[in-house]
Amino acid sequence: MYTESHGDESALTAEKPLVFSKVTDPEFKKIFDYNDDYLHFLDASKTERLCCAEAVRQAEKAGFRPLSEFRSLAPGDKVYVNERNKAVIFYRIGTEAVTDGMNIVGAHIDSPRLDLKPSPLYESDDLALFKTHYYGGIKKYQWVALPLALYGTVVLKDGTKISLSIGDRESEPVFCVSDLLIHLAGKQMAKKAAEVIEGEELNLLVGSIPVKDEDVKEAVKKNILKKLQKEYGFTEADFASAEFEAVPAGKARSVGFDESLVGAYAQDDRVCAYAALRGILDLDETPARTACVILADKEEIGSVGSTGMNSRMFENDTAEICALLGETDTNLAVRRTLRNSACLSADVTAGYDPTFASAFDPLNSAFIGKGAAICKYGGARGKSGSNDAHPEFLAKLRGIFDDAGVFWQTCDMGKVDQGGGGTIAYMLAAYGMDVVDCGTAVLSMHSPFEISSKADTYMTWKAYNTFLIKY
Secondary structure: OEEOOOOOOOOOEEOOOOHHHHOOHHHHHHHHHHHHHHHHHHHHOOOHHHHHHHHHHHHHHOOOEEHHHOOOOOOOOEEEEEEOOOEEEEEEOOOOOHHHOEEEEEEEOOOOEEEEEEEEEEEEOOEEEEEEEEEOOOOHHHHOOOOEEEEEEEEOOOOOEEEEEEOOOOOOOOEEEOOOOHHHOHHHHOOOHHHOOOHHHOOEEEEOOOOOOOOOOOHHHHHHHHHHHHHHOOOHHHHHHEEEEEEEOOOOEEEOOOOOEEEEOOHHHHHHHHHHHHHHHOOOOOOOOEEEEEEEOOHHHOOOOOOOOOOOHHHHHHHHHHHHOOOOOHHHHHHHHHHOOEEEEOOOEEEOOHHHHHHOOHHHOEOOOOOEEEEOOOEEOOOEOOOOOOHHHHHHHHHHHHHHOOOEEEEOOOOOOOOOEOOOHHHHHOOOOEEEEEEOEEEOOOOOOEEEEHHHHHHHHHHHHHHHHHO
């Protein structure tokens, strides 16, 4: 079933065919059409706030309405709940009782990045800089000498909200973290990779022109503050009630001579978030079981906070759904609903990379171009922190995917003891529902430029859409 070739540049290769080699011509075109839309989604969704807004925009266009507009619910209704503009949950009400369970696809829309500290602006040696604190797991050395765009939300004391977006339009300036030139980097190059760039060295360069007043101290900083107040309407004190994210500047791009790959920042996990969103928007009939899509926040830092999956966000919103469907004992109804539900935890996995073959078990890896990836368990060090899906659930999934022509593969994230990773799967499994990780294989995960296969992104959508209507 597998062939092995020897040498540093070769590896075991699965016999399972590439999606592109087996799809029909009409579906071949659908793959590229889907990915054209996905590229636009990535460009519109550089932060979790923007992703939430874009998801809501597309959902409203498809007929979804805020939960607050409903006084009761009936089969076919399209409902969403916007959680503080950082997470959003969609429901398509089914014909069966909600307490019989929902079909859920849960993704996350936050991604690794650089956040500004609460008091970020300072001047040093006639340069103005912003102090940052990195968010999520990153290789810090990847974020230097890289054009960065800055997105921010500032809330003034009177409640006025100011939104900023600087660096993703060609007419706008970008920002960057400087690096030490190779000519002077002898000591730096001798450090371990984790220490080549320290967290406190991830400082954004933001300006160098001073105000024209020789008596002013920190004249460059003063000039930056003048621009911020004049052009955007806030002062240095307003950083205390603001959030800013620095992300890689530039558009999502097709990769390769054949344009078969997608290269972009934040495909972890917007590739699955988009597939999940499209999965519920593209349902062409009222489902039997209520369909639900969760686009959560804070997964990269442990799913904490009021918009993360460790909160009561999803549980509370589902209680509201149960109440509007006429359930009188909503506490019991929510427990029954979640206990009887089934869920795909929609997150990316590591794609097998032949350049770094020694990190992978080729018999149990997700290969680029071979379809949606199902991970029975995640975690690390003896499956610690994982949800280990039950075979009865997996058998049913195999059947509905195969019947629908979904290309899929099973996988593990790298060799045992090499590392590992977690998703929101175990948080949803805590309710007693069946859950398994199912998503897209990605190369260079958590880097500023992640790579996916257009065939895989499409098959991930097809898997989610099929699950929502068929399970």
